[in-house]
């Protein structure tokens with residue numbers, strides 16, 4: 001809410017109090033905590049900023065239904081962000097708006113709310129005069145879409161590897177909390193925990209799995225099966241015990257791994273017997289929780305590289321996004337020059 005004019009402070013005199021209940025006085029340019037009290041009745045806490053440069057006094061308030069409803073009694077609210085929760089296409093944006101856990105994710109939601117409907121955008125893009133211009137629009141749209149989707153919803157990330165490799169310890173470091181039970185007993189994890197966190201600015205749901213190795217009983221075998229099932233379709237980090245190094249388990253899991261992370265760098269400089277021509281990611285001494293920030297940083301950057309994602313855009317992706325695969329497919333048909341069509 002803002003009041004413009006030389007007498008802006010006088011106009012709001014009857015609406016604002018200091019937190020202690022005294023008469024409110026602005027402090028040029030400096031934000032001040034105040035109480036919004038129309039007709040002297042306290043309604044909510046607000047932040048007040050006087051902007052002499054703009055001849056404006058701003059009252060920053062919660063846009064909650066209760067506050068806005070109360071204020072409406074004093075006159076119509078000219079402009080407020082209106083959420084259309086009936087629109088299926090905007091679903092992901094609404095979810096993001098309500099659940100954003102970072103400034104970048106919130107900025108993306110706010111940006112996308114202001115975008116024109118996808119149909120309208122596509123119609124205009126498809127009307128571009130040349131095939132090159134349309135193809136450029138397609139490139140930009142697909143780039144924005146990949147980044148926006150990666151920011152909006154967590155990617156599934158599964159930790160796989162042999163028993164005792166340090167999978168549960170790695171999970172704990174990645175989520176900055178002792179969530180999974182760890183210990184020297186091989187086969188300790190049966191049903192792995194799942195936790196959400198952000199790495200390098202992108203959200204992930206990380207799942208721990210039962211390690212591969214000697215399945216001594218029916219329960220262990222079932223746990224390993226569940227782990228294999230969980231890993232299907234997600235990103236996989238193969239956790240290698242550096243001191244054990246390359247073995248049958250690694251031979252089996254390495255081809256499908258998106259990233260290899262190894263433990264026990266306190267014992268070995270490099271996983272024993274690791275083939276020179278196989279990709280190998282960062283190694284850590286995972287024992288001390290103090291390493292967590294470094295582990296999160298290194299793993300986050302590696303995952304970004306593997307997924308081909310840019311550094312997290314702090315202010316949205318800069319345009320319309322195809323939130324559904326159907327939208328993306330239609331955009332490809334209408335814009336991409338790869339398509340077989342009468343023009344070719």
Ligand SMILES: Nc1nc2c(ncn2[C@@H]2O[C@H](COP(=O)(O)OP(=O)(O)OP(=O)(O)O)[C@@H](O)[C@H]2O)c(=O)[nH]1
Nearest residue numbers: 164165166167168169182183187188189211264286
């Ligand atoms: N020295 C050393 N020990 C580690 C390191 N990382 C993990 N450990 C230890 O290795 C043991 C096994 O770690 P876990 O994280 O439980 O291993 P896991 O891969 O989850 O094992 P399972 O659940 O049995 O599949 C624990 O005692 C850890 O403290 C490391 O980098 N260095």
Ligand SMILES: [Mg+2]
Nearest residue numbers: 167168188189
């Ligand atoms: Mg474990």
